[in-house]
Each structure stands twice: as C-alpha cells, then as structure tokens.
Amino acid sequence: MHTLDGTDARILLAMVEDPRQTVVAMAAKLGLSRNTVQARMASLEKRHAFLAFDHRISPAALGYPLTAFISVHVQQQKLGALAVSLAGIPEVLEAHGLSGRADLLVRVVSTGAEDLFRINGKILACDGVERTETSLAMNELVPFRLTPLLERRLRP
Amino acid sequence: MHTLDGTDARILLAMVEDPRQTVVAMAAKLGLSRNTVQARMASLEKRHAFLAFDHRISPAALGYPLTAFISVHVQQQKLGALAVSLAGIPEVLEAHGLSGRADLLVRVVSTGAEDLFRINGKILACDGVERTETSLAMNELVPFRLTPLLERRLRP
DNA sequence: AAGAATATTGATCATTCTGCCTTATATTGC
DNA sequence: GCAATATAAGGCAGAATGATCAATATTCTT
Numbered sequence: 001m002h003t004l005d006g007t008d009a010r011i012l013l014a015m016v017e018d019p020r021q022t023v024v025a026m027a028a029k030l031g032l033s034r035n036t037v038q039a040r041m042a043s044l045e046k047r048h049a050f051l052a053f054d055h056r057i058s059p060a061a062l063g064y065p066l067t068a069f070i071s072v073h074v075q076q077q078k079l080g081a082l083a084v085s086l087a088g089i090p091e092v093l094e095a096h097g098l099s100g101r102a103d104l105l106v107r108v109v110s111t112g113a114e115d116l117f118r119i120n121g122k123i124l125a126c127d128g129v130e131r132t133e134t135s136l137a138m139n140e141l142v143p144f145r146l147t148p149l150l151e152r153r154l155r156p
Numbered sequence: 157m158h159t160l161d162g163t164d165a166r167i168l169l170a171m172v173e174d175p176r177q178t179v180v181a182m183a184a185k186l187g188l189s190r191n192t193v194q195a196r197m198a199s200l201e202k203r204h205a206f207l208a209f210d211h212r213i214s215p216a217a218l219g220y221p222l223t224a225f226i227s228v229h230v231q232q233q234k235l236g237a238l239a240v241s242l243a244g245i246p247e248v249l250e251a252h253g254l255s256g257r258a259d260l261l262v263r264v265v266s267t268g269a270e271d272l273f274r275i276n277g278k279i280l281a282c283d284g285v286e287r288t289e290t291s292l293a294m295n296e297l298v299p300f301r302l303t304p305l306l307e308r309r310l311r312p
Numbered sequence: 313a314a315g316a317a318t319a320t321t322g323a324t325c326a327t328t329c330t331g332c333c334t335t336a337t338a339t340t341g342c
Numbered sequence: 343g344c345a346a347t348a349t350a351a352g353g354c355a356g357a358a359t360g361a362t363c364a365a366t367a368t369t370c371t372t
Contacts, residue, residue: 024359052175
C-alpha cells in the first residue's frame with residue numbers, strides 16, 4: 001500500500017476535528033478497532049505524513065500578528081550562502097526558490113509595520129540579494145485548510 | 157499575563173521536539189510540575205496558540221508533491237465572490253489578499269505539472285480573475301520553522 | 313479460482329497517563 | 343504588606359497506552 005486510502009483520510013479528518021482526541025475515542029467514532037487506528041497512525045508516522053509541530057503554532061499568539069511575503073531577487077550563484085543567511089533571521093518562517101525567474105518567495109512574520117521594515121532591511125543586507133519587494137498579507141481569503149483534499153480521498 | 161513567557165516557549169519547544177510526548181514526560185524533562193505543564197497547555201489552548209491540525213499534514217504524503225504559488229490579479233469588487241470560488245478548489249491550500257496591488261497570493265498543491273496546469277485553469281475561470289502568474293516552488297531554501305522565534309523568547 | 317500476503321478484529325496484561333481534586337508554598341502585582 | 347496568582351506535591355479513580363496474541367477478513371498475485 002503505497003498511497004493513502006480512505007481509512008487513512010478518515011483518521012486524519014478525525015484528527016483535524018479534535019487533535020487531542022485519544023486513539024480509543026477515534027476508533028469508536030470511526031467504527032474501527034483500536035488496533036487498526038493505532039496501526040494506521042504508526043504507519044502514517046512512518047510514511048512521514050505528519051509535519052513538525054512548528055506548523056501548529058500560531059505566530060500571532062507568539063506576538064507576531066503581521067505576515068508578509070517578500071519576493072527576493074537574487075544572484076543564483078549565491079543561493080547556497082543565502083539559504084544560510086536567511087535561516088539566520090528568526091522572523092523568516094520559510095523561503096522557497098521559485099521556478100523561472102531568479103527569485104525567492106520568503107514568508108516572514110513581524111510584530112508590526114516598523115518591525116517588518118527592519119526585517120526587510122536584514123534580508124536586503126544578505127549577500128547575494130539584489131532587491132526585494134514586500135507584500136503584506138492583509139486578509140486571508142482562504143484560511144489554510146487541507147480537509148477538501150482529504151474528503152476527496154473518501155470517495156473512490 | 158497577556159503574552160507568552162519563557163516557560164510557555166520551553167513547553168512549545170518540547171512539543172516541537174516530540175509532539176506525542178505525554179504531559180508527565182514534558183514536566184520531567186523541563187523540571188516543572190505536572191500541574192504547571194497541564195495548566196500552561198490549557199492556557200495556551202485558550203489563547204489559541206495552536207492552529208488546526210491541518211497544518212501538520214503533509215500534502216506530499218497525500219499525493220500532492222508539487223507546491224506552487226499563484227499570483228492572481230483580480231477586480232477588487234469581486235473579492236468576496238472570489239473567496240468562495242477559490243475555496244471551492246480543493247488544491248487551494250490558502251489564499252492571501254496582498255497589500256498595494258489588487259492581487260492575491262494563492263498556495264496550491266498538485267500531483268504534477270499537468271495537474272497544476274489544470275488547477276491554474278480553474279482559477280482563471282473564476283469570476284473576477286483577470287490573470288494569473290504561476291511560480292513553482294522548486295527548492296525549500298528555508299524549510300518551515302518557528303523555533304528561532306521560540307528560542308528568542310527564552311532569554312529576556 | 314486458489315493461495316499467499318496483509319489488514320482487521322477482539323482480547324488480555326501491566327504500566328502509565330489523565331483529569332480532577334486539595335493543600336502548602338513561592339512569586340508576583342498593586 | 344496584602345491580595346492574587348503560579349507553582350509544587352500529593353492522592354485517586356478511571357481511562358488510555360503499548361505490546362502482545364490468535365482468529366477472521368480482505369486484498370493481491372499468479
């Protein structure tokens with residue numbers, strides 16, 4: 001079994017519904033045996049279906065209510081060093097290299113507008129960075145969710 | 157106590173280190189009483205420090221190994237309807253309205269290049285969308301992390 | 313269609329955890 | 343200094359866990 005099946009999806013959906021739920025409770029709710037749920041969970045973990053707990057921590061609750069996406073134009077030769085420099089900036093939550101143009105998409109959080117300005121400066125100061133373009137994340141049109149993909153897995 | 161203190165940060169760091177850890181284990185590891193850890197966790201939960209479990213599910217494990225960021229230029233008047241349309245596309249994980257220009261940043265996942273093409277088409281077909289610009293997320297220069305912000309909270 | 317491999321179930325067991333309580337002792341804010 | 347709050351330490355009943363096992367289903371292969 002290489003790919004996730006409907007039962008896995010149901011278990012994950014149950015986890016989304018209540019993350020602190022016990023295995024026994026889930027088994028009851030899903031009409032599965034405790035053994036099965038436990039085995040599936042172990043299997044999911046082995047297949048790296050779970051990302052680090054970092055992802056569940058709210059930056060806002062930590063005191064960083066402002067999210068921004070910074071498009072960073074770089075000199076490709078210095079990408080390696082840049083990865084290190086960017087990783088040195090705590091407010092950088094993630095940075096992706098994008099296809100096509102020689103630029104990165106960097107997700108940062110900040111305590112406010114002036115803080116964001118300072119962080120942008122730190123990025124600009126990194127060796128290999130040519131210019132940046134900051135966009136504040138104003139409204140969440142679609143708040144993060146994965147459940148539609150899980151629900152789709154239920155049918156076939 | 158409005159903001160997160162060092163003890164909260166230590167607890168969260170312990171959670172990152174091992175999410176399935178029990179409260180008793182954490183108390184032992186951190187040199188706190190079980191009571192304290194339990195109370196802190198409850199308090200963190202009450203303050204919405206934890207995001208939904210969705211965030212910890214790996215799209216790759218679900219069969220969507222390709223991530224892309226789609227910049228969507230829109231007619232502002234139709235933002236409301238667009239939120240609904242975009243939410244109707246399962247592969248859209250999140251969508252942010254950006255400051256300044258009238259465009260959105262949409263994070264999508266897909267099973268492959270042709271799938272991404274199809275999804276882009278679905279977005280283009282949404283009422284209010286003028287044009288899109290797709291960027292594939294090639295390499296993760298900085299994989300998602302929040303621990304630097306937590307560790308900073310340990311000192312002062 | 314038969315046989316093999318794999319999943320699921322139900323069951324047990326000892327150990328551990330939880331949720332909830334109470335009391336005493338810091339620690340902190342005013 | 344006093345009051346409010348956080349922490350520690352302990353106890354207790356109920357529940358959950360992890361690790362088994364054997365018996366059935368189910369799925370896959372050939």
